[in-house]
Amino acid sequence: MAKETIAVLLALGAALFIAISDVTHQRSAQTISDEPMGPVALFTRLLADRRWWAGSLVAAVGFALQAAALGMGSVLLVESLLVTSLLFALPISARQSGRRLGRSVWLWAALLVGAETVIITVGNPTAGQSHASFLTWAWVITTLGPMVVLCLLGARMFGGRVAAVLLAVLSATSWGIVAVLTKGVVESIGHGLRPLLVSPELYACAAVAVAGTMFQQSSFRAGALTASLPTMTVLEPMVAAGLGMVLLGEVLRPTRGAEVILALAVAVLVVAVAVLSRDEAVTEADPVPTAA
Template sequence: MDKTDIAALLALGAALFIAVGDVIHQRSAHEVTDEPVSHLGLFTRLLRDRQWWLGSGVSAVGFGLQAAALGLGSVLLVQAILVTSLLFALPINARITGQRVSRFQWTWAALLAAAVVVIVTVGNPTEGVSRASFETWSLVIAVLGPALVVCVVGARIFPGPTGAVLLAMVSGALWGVFAVLTKGVVDRLGDGVTELLRTPELYAWALVAIAGTAWQQSSFRAGALTASLPTMTVTEPVVGSVLGVVILGETLRPGDAGWFTLVIAFAVMVFATVALARGEAATAESASAAGSARADAG
């Protein structure tokens, strides 16, 4: 088994743990308070919620496995496989809520799995460098930073579903950046603690993780999960993959005949991800509504 295969297995493990953490975080974001709160207020309340910390602990295991996968494989490979977290989230969420996974959801799940397999095998993603220069990151900040600010301001101007989508884009983009930074941090682990502490990516990595978590919870609270979750789930791998290609020099090598297949597979992955995320979010919302109704009746 070569290191690419090991990276794929580690990414699958990461997808499982991240799926469990996401399910717990979604429930916490809606159950922690019924009052309207700011982004910072919501985050500070969640920091006092035991259920949220449980989800964070599970997600941390997933991020550890993701980091290990990125140490062995490309961002393109790992991010494609991490999309399968939705396949794990479906039965987990169904078990918690006591609802069955529909045939419609299983169909999209099969299509998503097939699309990921095609992207990984036909696309043949290859690694580039592990770290980018300060000048390269400056360009990324110059382009991505204003776009994220516009999304945050837009979420304030257009609350509700539109705001949830905009905040989800912010969170998804930050987690995409997080994946690229993780590869740089992992690359310095073998150089010792002193060198690691001198690595700028380490501090940017921590800040981006905190910001991504905060905006994620805010997007869940801003509107229906059917608006935020699909956007977030698609934005993260897209941003991460684009940055992997643009700043780390990673490539896809499908061959002349494989590009059409790859485009079709990518389109199927996006549509299947949106369909599954909407289904998962709708189930979570109905379960939350049922729980509130039982509480009111009691």
């Protein structure tokens, strides 16, 4: 079996476990307390919640599968497949809430899967290197810094669904960075324990993952799952793919004359997720307030 095929199967498995953990974490974040609290305070409170830890164990399995997939395939390939976690998360969330998904949801879900298939087969994502220079990473951090500040300020000012989306942007950006860093970590593992322990990607990956988790939990708490999860689902692979191309030299190599088909598939993917987010806006009680 080709390495790319194994990477696809591992990525789909990761998407399933990530979806289960997202639904579990969202419910924990919204029921932990009625008090408004920021990302750090919420994260600290969740550390004492058993259900949150159960979701975290499931998330760890998903991350391990994702890391294994990244060891065999490109960031572009693996991260694009993680979009399918939305297809798993919506029915799981609906079942737990006692709701039924409408026919339009399944139609757009089918379009999303079709768009994913086209992107992978026509786009032909090609792997690059596993590490990037410190100078390049410094440029990325400098570029993303102002966006982080603006999203935090916006979440604090507006609250509710807007806060959920803005915090989801920060979470997705964090996990997109983690995906690129994980590529380097997995490559270091292949050279033994010592290269792994001296790898800067290992510690940067852990720090960014903690930040991404805090932003994710705050996003889940600020609004319904359909306000935050679609943003995370689409933006994370976009960030990871962009960084994979900029930092690792990965590229899409569409077959000759297939550029238009690829562009249409990407457009369908984005529209499908946007429609799923709108159609599945849950009719729950107002979420608890969240401080940025």
